Amino acid sequence: MGRKKIALIGAGNIGGTLALLAAQKELGDVVLFDVVEGVPQGKALDLSQVGPIAGFDAKITGSNDYADIAGADVIIVTAGVARKPGMSRDDLLGINLKVMKAVGEGIKANAPDAFVICITNPLDAMVWALREFSGLPHNKVVGMAGVLDSARFSHFIADEFDVSVKDVNTFVLGGHGDTMVPVVRYSTINGIPVPDLVKMGLSSQDKIDAIVKRTRGGGGEIVALLGTGSAFYAPAASGIAMAEAYLGDQKRILPCAAYVDGQYGLDGLYVGVPVMIGAGGVEKIVEIELDDADKAGLQVSVDAVKELLDACKALDPSL
Ligand code: TXD
Numbered sequence: 001m002g003r004k005k006i007a008l009i010g011a012g013n014i015g016g017t018l019a020l021l022a023a024q025k026e027l028g029d030v031v032l033f034d035v036v037e038g039v040p041q042g043k044a045l046d047l048s049q050v051g052p053i054a055g056f057d058a059k060i061t062g063s064n065d066y067a068d069i070a071g072a073d074v075i076i077v078t079a080g081v082a083r084k085p086g087m088s089r090d091d092l093l094g095i096n097l098k099v100m101k102a103v104g105e106g107i108k109a110n111a112p113d114a115f116v117i118c119i120t121n122p123l124d125a126m127v128w129a130l131r132e133f134s135g136l137p138h139n140k141v142v143g144m145a146g147v148l149d150s151a152r153f154s155h156f157i158a159d160e161f162d163v164s165v166k167d168v169n170t171f172v173l174g175g176h177g178d179t180m181v182p183v184v185r186y187s188t189i190n191g192i193p194v195p196d197l198v199k200m201g202l203s204s205q206d207k208i209d210a211i212v213k214r215t216r217g218g219g220g221e222i223v224a225l226l227g228t229g230s231a232f233y234a235p236a237a238s239g240i241a242m243a244e245a246y247l248g249d250q251k252r253i254l255p256c257a258a259y260v261d262g263q264y265g266l267d268g269l270y271v272g273v274p275v276m277i278g279a280g281g282v283e284k285i286v287e288i289e290l291d292d293a294d295k296a297g298l299q300v301s302v303d304a305v306k307e308l309l310d311a312c313k314a315l316d317p318s319l
Contacts, residue, residue, distance in 0.1 A: 003058070004028030004247055007072035007111065009103050010079035011040035011062065013229055014119060017236035018076055019047050023058040025240065027247060030060045031068050034079070040064065066106035072114045074243045077130060079103050080120040082230045092121050097312055100126050104133025115246045115281050116141045117239050118257075123176040125308035127257050128270045132319055138259035139281040145176030146255025146272040147238035148231075152218035153182050156211045160203055163189055172215065172255055173294070174272050174301030181297035182212045186288065242277060249279035258282050264290075264298065271298075271305055 006022045008015045011034035019030050030047075032040040040062030048060045061068070069075065080096035100120065107116060107130075116136060118127040127143030134141065153170040161168075170187035174180045187194045198205055214221070222231040245252040258275045260266040263285045276284040290298065313319045 004073045005031065005071055006243065007031045007033060007069035007075045007114070009033050009069070009075060009077045009106070010120070011036075011043050012078060012082070013232035014078040014236045014239070015040075015076075016043050016047070017232050018078070018239055019043065019060055020050065021236055021240045022243070023047060023050065023056050023060055024054055025244070026056050026058055027240070027243060028073065029058055031072065032060065032062045033064070033066070033069060034062075035064065037064050066110050069106065070110045072111040074117070074246060075107060075111060075114045076117045076119065076239050076243065077103055078119045078239075080126070082121075093125060093308060093311055094315060096120050096122070096126055097129055097315055100129040101133050101316065104130050104135075107134045107136065112136060114140070115243075117242050118143045119235060119239055121176070122308055124257050124270050124272070124305040125312055128259075128309060129312050129316075129319065131259065131270070137281075138261070139283070141259075142242065142275070142277070142282055143176070143257025143270055143272075144235070144239050144242055145180075145257050146172050146274075147241055148235050149176065149180055149182070149215060149218065149272075150255055151234055151238060153187065153211070153215040156214055157187065157189070157194065160207060160211060161189060161197065171274070172272065173274075173290075174298050175305045176257065176272060177301070177304060178216050179297070179301040179304045180216055180272065181294055181301060182215045183290075183294055184208060184212065185291070185294075245277035246279065246281065251276050251278040251283065253286060256282070258285055260285065263287050266302060269302070269305055269309060271302055 006028045008018050011032040034040040044060045044062035080099045118130050120126045123143050123145045131141040149172040150170045154168040158165040158168045167190040171183040256275045257270045274286040275282045
């Protein structure tokens with residue numbers, strides 16, 4: 001059995017970081033694809049030269065030709081334009097929808113058996129459009145947002161309680177945007193729910209509320225600080241965790257943008273829900289019990305996603 005093949009569509013900040021992580025973890029050989037000539041080839045060469053130092057054997061190549069993604073086991077899509085300061089994720093819609101069309105067609109023609117992870121924003125709409133354009137089964141196309149959003153939430157919680165992040169497990173539902181729903185009740189430190197820790201006097205409700213708010217704006221905070229571009233280290237690490245779950249048939253339960261088909265009373269869209277990822281792709285959507293506030297929060301999020309899907313359909317009548 002040969003090595004696995006990981007195709008990365010988009011060789012920008014996240015794409016380059018994904019390539020480095022995939023190679024260091026020896027997930028397989030890596031193809032970096034981009035429309036810009038020279039950039040994927042240059043990054044591939046630079047990254048290949050990490051090999052002798054870090055001691056990995058992964059072959060990393062750059063390409064501007066979709067034929068080179070043929071037979072990919074995993075495809076991670078970051079192609080498109082990133083947010084600039086003052087620009088909302090939704091502003092990106094028009095530009096990135098056209099990109100998803102090109103990428104979807106490239107995947108359909110060259111790697112229809114791949115597990116596809118979409119990262120491009122606005123995430124919940126772009127993963128839906130990419131699935132439509134590629135024609136792949138819904139369980140093989142998934143969006144990355146919840147892993148990142150909950151990593152942000154976990155980081156802030158670990159900081160607040162001054163504990164190891166290893167013991168923190170947090171949960172974020174809904175769309176990837178300001179309407180995401182960080183679910184405090186399901187967030188724990190080594191199994192102890194955060195609300196219980198607040199009752200024990202280890203933090204205050206105000207502080208937890210502030211953390212929830214900061215998590216919601218987690219992407220924007222970094223965009224504002226960077227001045228140009230958006231977060232890329234943690235987004236790349238999140239995409240790799242999802243790829244590993246698939247390649248290793250790990251059956252991990254991760255919050256991902258998945259296609260709902262009746263679950264949570266929702267239908268016909270992608271939204272952030274807990275899913276099981278294994279060799280079958282999205283093997284299961286886990287339906288957790290939500291209280292009224294979470295349900296209402298999820299509904300706001302779903303409405304925002306639906307609005308984006310309507311905007312996509314208006315922009316591209318083939319959808
Ligand atoms: O949680 C999440 N899902 C996200 C999403 C977290 C952070 C950033 N998120 C989004 O990922 C962000 O808003 C962007 O839409 C993507 C990629 O972010 P990145 O920081 O990697 O953007 P770059 O550095 O601008 O890279 C984008 C690359 C760039 O090299 C372009 O030349 C290329 O995409 N590009 C294309 N590649 C292939 N095909 C087409 N059509 C294309 N158009 C642009």
